[in-house]
Amino acid sequence: MAARAADVATFPFVLPWDDASPGLTDMSGLLDKPAGASGFVAARNGHLYEGAKRFRIFGVNTAFSASFPAHADAEKIAARMAKLGINCVRLHHMDNQAAPNGIWSADMRTINPDQLDRLDYFIAQLKKNGIYVDINLHVSREYPGMPRWQGMPSFFKGVDLFYPPMIAMQKDYARDLLTHVNPYTGRAYVDEPGVAIIEINNENGLIGQWWGGALDTMPDVYRTEFQSQWNAWLRAKYPTRSALAAAWNVGA
DSSP states (O other): OOOOGGGSOOOOOOOOTTOOOOSTTOOGGGSOSSTTTTOSOEEETTEEEETTEEOOOOEEEEEGGGGSOOHHHHHHHHHHHHHTTOOEEEEESTTSSBTTTSSBOTTSSSBOHHHHHHHHHHHHHHHHTTOEEEEEEESSOOOTTOOOOTTOOGGGTTGGGTOHHHHHHHHHHHHHHHTSEETTTTEEGGGOTTEEEEEEESSOOHHHHHHTTGGGSOOHHHHHHHHHHHHHHHHHHOSSHHHHHHHHTTTO
16 A cells, blocks of 8 residues: 555755855855956956856845845855855845835935945955855836826836936936945945946836837926937937938838
8 A cells, every 4th residue: 555645754854044064065166266356257259257267157136135134144145155156146126125125224315324334244255255246226216206107117217217317316326336445345346356247227228118108108397308308319310300301201
């Protein structure tokens, strides 16, 4: 008679989040330490290189509060990731919320110093263990004080590509974060070879928003700015109205 499932001896199979012990499954020896020891990751002939060696990314995301672990946890997480052979961490959705789940102070304009310290230490631990980082800038920030409307794109996608106040806020954020000197590495992020990639804008484009109808429903404050920039581009490109008409009537 076949044994029932309940009669078969079982045992717990657990993968501890903080296990960095050596053993047959430890792949941390495959990672060059620290990350960036050979200089900045470079693109050559359609491939990424770490010094003279091809760089292949085996990475994961940390999203929201996961990019801001306590110092003691950061040490364990980085070592655990190295054991798994992970060589790059994408710091994703850091800009979505104020502390403790994101990088911002309550005003959503200034970087929270405690969160920045946690991020700095986490990145330093990743670097120490041979793990690069991919810093994401605009992913899901809701720009404070900006007019909203029904049916607007998520996180002002598309609009922040042309609306000057949003562009200015993003420039401030990029400058404040990327020129900040990490006290645990002694380097600003713009000078840090352990930063493999910086993503300026995530899943964002005007054509996608036009296709979805969002550009047709924008309030006047955005519509007027967009129309002004579009008309200025047309005037700069075409010397006369007849030249513009001839170009845009092709195939009509």
